[in-house]
Amino acid sequence: MTSALPELGLIRDETGAQTLLGYVVDLRPGDGKGRCYLDLGPQHGNRHGGLHGGIISCLLDNAMGFAASLSADPKGATRFLTISMTTQYLAPAREGRVTATGGVTGGGKSTLFVDGQLEDEAGRLLATSTGVYKRVRT
Secondary structure, three states: OOEEEOOOOEEEOOOHHHHHHOOEEEOOOOOOOEEEEEEOOHHHEOOOOOEOHHHHHHHHHHHHHHHHHHHHOOOOOOOEEEEEEEEEEOOOOOOOEEEEEEEEEEEOOOEEEEEEEEEEOOOOEEEEEEEEEEEOOO
16 A cells, blocks of 8 residues: 655555545655645535545644654654644635645654644645654554
8 A cells, every 4th residue: 555755755645544535745845844735626625615624634643743753763754643633723725735734842752742734825824733742662
């Protein structure tokens, strides 16, 4: 199922949820932030014609989780699990591309605090999120 593209810094179809929703993880910028983007289609909508809140949370969770991973490993290979997450929905997204960005704000070796933002192509803030992530020891 995995078709990660580490040489390009893009990850597609790594999980079933990612394949189903169609988002892409982008690790290219090299600034320690996790990013996910999604090109919106009718399958992503809610009954009001906007991007479904569950998909917004999914994008933010993935971007923040990858930010946690990048803090431990520049290639994002270290795994973290979400302990808690809170999302604030600020504005609807109806078309185009949305980008979720996560960045670590604090924590220690095994537990990290991460903030996330979802923006549209014009840079309009659509949602924010905070989360706590725990490192998975393998």
